[in-house]
Amino acid sequence: MEQIDLRLVPKRTLNNGEQIPCIGMGTFGSDHVSPEEVSAAVAGAIRCGYRLFDCASVYGNEDRIGPVLGDAMREGVVSREDLFIVSKVWNDMHGKGDVLLSCAQTLKDLRLDYLDAYFVHWPFANYHAPGCDGDSRNPDSKPFRVEDFMATWRQMERLHDMGLVRSLGMSNMTIPKLEAVLPLCRVKPALIEMELHPSFQQPELFAYCVEHGIQPVGFCPIGSPNRPERDKTPDDVNDLEMPQLREIAKAHNIHPAVVCLKWAVQRGAIPIPFSVHEKNYVSNLRCVTEDPLTEEEMETLRGADRNCRLIKGQVFLWPGADDWRLLWDEDGVIAQ
Secondary structure, eight states, X not given: OOOOOGGXXXXXXXXXXXXEESOXXXXXXXXXXXHXXXXXXXXXXXXXXXXXXXXXXXXXXXXXXXXXXXXXXHTTSOOGGGOEEEEEEOGGGOSTXXXXXXXXXXXXXXXXXXXXXXXXXXXXXXXXXTXXXXXXXXXXXXXXXXXXXXXXXXXXXXXXXXXXXXXXXXXXXOHHHHHHHGGGOSSOOSEEXXXXXXXXXXXXXXXXXXXXXXXXXXXSTTOOTTSOGGGOOTTOOOGGGOHXXXXXXXXXXXXXXXXXXXXXXXXXOEEOOOOSOHHHHHHHHHGGGXXXXXXXXXXXXXXXXXXXXXOOOGGGOOTTOOOGGGGGTTTSOOBO
C-alpha cells in the first residue's frame, strides 16, 4: 500500500489551539456497505496516512471501527495523539442526560478515553426510523427551538469540562440558528459540518463561520453519488458531470472527484470523503499534497455554484410542514 508523507498533508489550527488535518475519511456507508467493509477501509486508511476520521453513532459501525483503531495503536502504526477522531450525538439522544450516555457509548465502542471532537449531528431531536422512506414523518418532530438546542449544548459543554471531548462541533446549521445560539454558548464550537461541494458552496454560511473562527468541515464533498435514494430528486446536479469541473480534471489528468477535494482544501474547508476502495482513498489523501489548482481554476469553480442541496433532510419535518426548505430557515423565521 502506498504511504503518503504526512509532512505534506496540511493542518488547520482550531479556535481552541487544537490542530486537525485538512482532509479526513468519512465513515457513513451504512446504506450501501457493511460495517466490516467500513472498518477495513479505516484500517487501510490509517496505514496509508489518514489521521482524521469522521464517525457517528447513527452510522452503526463504531463498534467495528474501535478494534481497528486499537490494533493500529497497539501495533505502533499510529499513536492516539496522532489521531483526530470525531463522533456525533444522534437526534434521539438530545434528552436530559442522554448526550452524556451517547458519548459514553461511543467512547466504549471506539475504545477511546476521549474524542477529539463531538458534534450535535442535527440541531433538533427529530427522529426517524432507520431505513425509512423520504415521506416518513414522526409525529413527535417539531421545529428548531433555541431552548431545546441549548439544553443539548449544555450537556456537550459538560463533556468538554470533563475532558471527554476536546472540541465541540455543530452540524447542519444555518446563519439564523447560529446567530441565535452562539451568544449563549459558554464553550464555542470549534467546527461546523455542512454540505459542501462545487454545486452547493454555501458561500454566506461558509464566510460566516470563518468570520466567527469556526472551521468548516464539508460532507458530501464530491456530491455524494451514493447517497440514500430518499435524498435524490430529479433536479439534483451531478457534480462529477459539471463541464467546468471535467475540464479542470482533464487539464490535470485527474478524476473529477479529485478536483472537488482539491477545491475544498484550497478554499479552506476540511472535506471528509468516504470510500472502501484503496485506490480511491489513497488518491483522495495524496491529492492534497501535490499539483494544486490555479487561482483561475478556483475562480471558475466558484462561479459554478448551483445552490443544489442534496441532503435535504425531509424525514425530519414535523407534522404540518410540507417543504424541506423549512428545515433550513428559508422562510427567514426560526422559533426562539
